[in-house]
Amino acid sequence: MRTADPMHPRVSLSAISSFSWTLDQDLAFYERAGITAIGASLAKLEAAGIEAGARRIRDAGLRVSNLIGLGPFQLGTPEQWPSQRDRLRAAVDAAEAVGAECMILTTGPAGQLAWEDAADALETALTPVIQDAHSRGIPFGLEHTNSLRADVGFIHSLHDCVDVARRLGIGVCVETNACWGERGFADTVRDGVDTFRIVQVSDYAIGTLSTPNRLVPGDGDIPFNRILGQVLAAGYDGCFDLELIGPKIDEEGYELACTRSVRALGEILTKLGA
Numbered sequence: 001m002r003t004a005d006p007m008h009p010r011v012s013l014s015a016i017s018s019f020s021w022t023l024d025q026d027l028a029f030y031e032r033a034g035i036t037a038i039g040a041s042l043a044k045l046e047a048a049g050i051e052a053g054a055r056r057i058r059d060a061g062l063r064v065s066n067l068i069g070l071g072p073f074q075l076g077t078p079e080q081w082p083s084q085r086d087r088l089r090a091a092v093d094a095a096e097a098v099g100a101e102c103m104i105l106t107t108g109p110a111g112q113l114a115w116e117d118a119a120d121a122l123e124t125a126l127t128p129v130i131q132d133a134h135s136r137g138i139p140f141g142l143e144h145t146n147s148l149r150a151d152v153g154f155i156h157s158l159h160d161c162v163d164v165a166r167r168l169g170i171g172v173c174v175e176t177n178a179c180w181g182e183r184g185f186a187d188t189v190r191d192g193v194d195t196f197r198i199v200q201v202s203d204y205a206i207g208t209l210s211t212p213n214r215l216v217p218g219d220g221d222i223p224f225n226r227i228l229g230q231v232l233a234a235g236y237d238g239c240f241d242l243e244l245i246g247p248k249i250d251e252e253g254y255e256l257a258c259t260r261s262v263r264a265l266g267e268i269l270t271k272l273g274a
Contacts, residue, residue, distance in 0.1 A: 007036050008266030010239055010274055012065035014039035014200070017244040017261070018254040023048040027060055033259050038062050039198075039241045040098050042069035042091050050090070054097035065239040066141065066173075066198050067091065067100040071152045072129075075121040076111025084108075088129045095138050101239070102139040102197040104173045106153035107164075118154045119164055130170055141173035141197035148211045157182055162192035171197035174231070175243075177204050177214060180222050186230045193234040200243045201228075201265055213246035216257055217264045224268050232274055240265060 013035050015026055023044045030038065038057075045053040045067075057064065072088040074080050088105070095103040110118035133140060144161035145153040155161045158172070158179040165172045172195045179185065203220030204213075217224055228240070242261045249257045 005263065005266070007034060007262055008269050008274075009037075010269055011262055011265050012037035012039055012063065012239050012241045013258055013262060014066075014068065014241050014243040015041035015044055016068065017242055017249070017258050019245055021254060023053050023056065027056060029255060029258070030060065030062065033255070033262075035258075035262065036061075036063060037065055037239065039104075039243070040064050040067045040094075040100060042067060042094060045094050045098070050094045050097065054094060057098045064098045064100045065241055066102050066104045067095040067098060068104040068243075071106035071108030073108035073122065073125045074111065075108055075118050075125065075154070076113050078121070078125070081125045085125070085129055088126075089132060092129065092133045092136065092138055095133075096136055100138070102141045102171065102173075103133065104141045104143055104198065106143045106145055106149075107155055108153065109151055110154035113154075115154060119167070122164070123168055126168065130168060134169075139197055140168075140170035142168070142170055143173035143175055143200075144178060145175070146178045146211050158192070159184070159188045162188065162195055165195050171195050173197060174199040176200060176222065176224075176227055177202045177243075180204075180227050185227070189230050189234045189236075193231070193236050196231075196236050196238060198238055199228075199231055199236065199240050201240050202242065202244050202261075211246075213248060214244050215246075215248055216244070216252075216261045217242075217268065219248075225272065228268060228274075229272050232272055240269065 147156040202214035205220040
């Protein structure tokens with residue numbers, strides 16, 4: 001059964017939000033719920049076969065606001081970078097095949113490297129793939145992570161993410177769940193908005209001590225009217241991608257949690273004049 005209201009044109013739903021579903025299950029849900037814009041999952045495309053999966057997404061007429069994968073590099077072990085670059089190049093192929101508007105990745109773990117050395121390593125490891133992606137018109141968005149997720153990235157603030165993205169000549173994925181409480185958030189947004197490729201949205205309840213443990217927007221404590229209002233006021237004109245994951249989402253069920261989230265985020269953006 002389709003949702004009563006059309007999806008807000010600046011909202012997309014990440015396939016991460018139905019984490020354990022297959023691509024087939026996702027596509028059936030999108031049809032039922034009237035989901036027209038998505039964030040595609042590299043892992044799900046790989047499981048379905050990238051060429052076949054990309055064809056199915058295209059045939060469904062879905063807008064793909066982004067394609068997401070986890071951090072591609074073990075930054076402390078450069079001998080692994082060639083094979084990791086190969087997988088990332090295959091991900092760029094997948095992004096091109098589904099018509100993704102950008103490709104999102106985290107840095108990968110720093111291991112025992114100091115932060116500055118990890119940034120140097122990331123530049124060396126990633127630059128050849130950035131050049132390939134740029135030649136095909138596919139923007140990168142570098143995502144910062146919660147500090148508990150050192151397994152997928154070493155950049156844990158939006159401010160630092162903007163700095164590294166500028167250094168690499170790529171864009172930024174703003175993970176609001178990880179940066180909404182940062183000092184100087186509005187200044188960082190104002191100064192870095194030109195780098196923003198996508199803004200990820202999910203809620204967080206103060207007192208939550210595990211990650212990922214996200215909520216439907218409005219069910220937690222993130223002040224979205226202020227946070228998203230500042231992003232919009234800075235001139236961001238791109239998509240807001242719902243990325244829901246964790247026990248509360250599993251408990252509610254993907255279909256209900258995702259449907260509520262699409263509606264809730266649409267209402268917030270409409271209220272803010274987006």
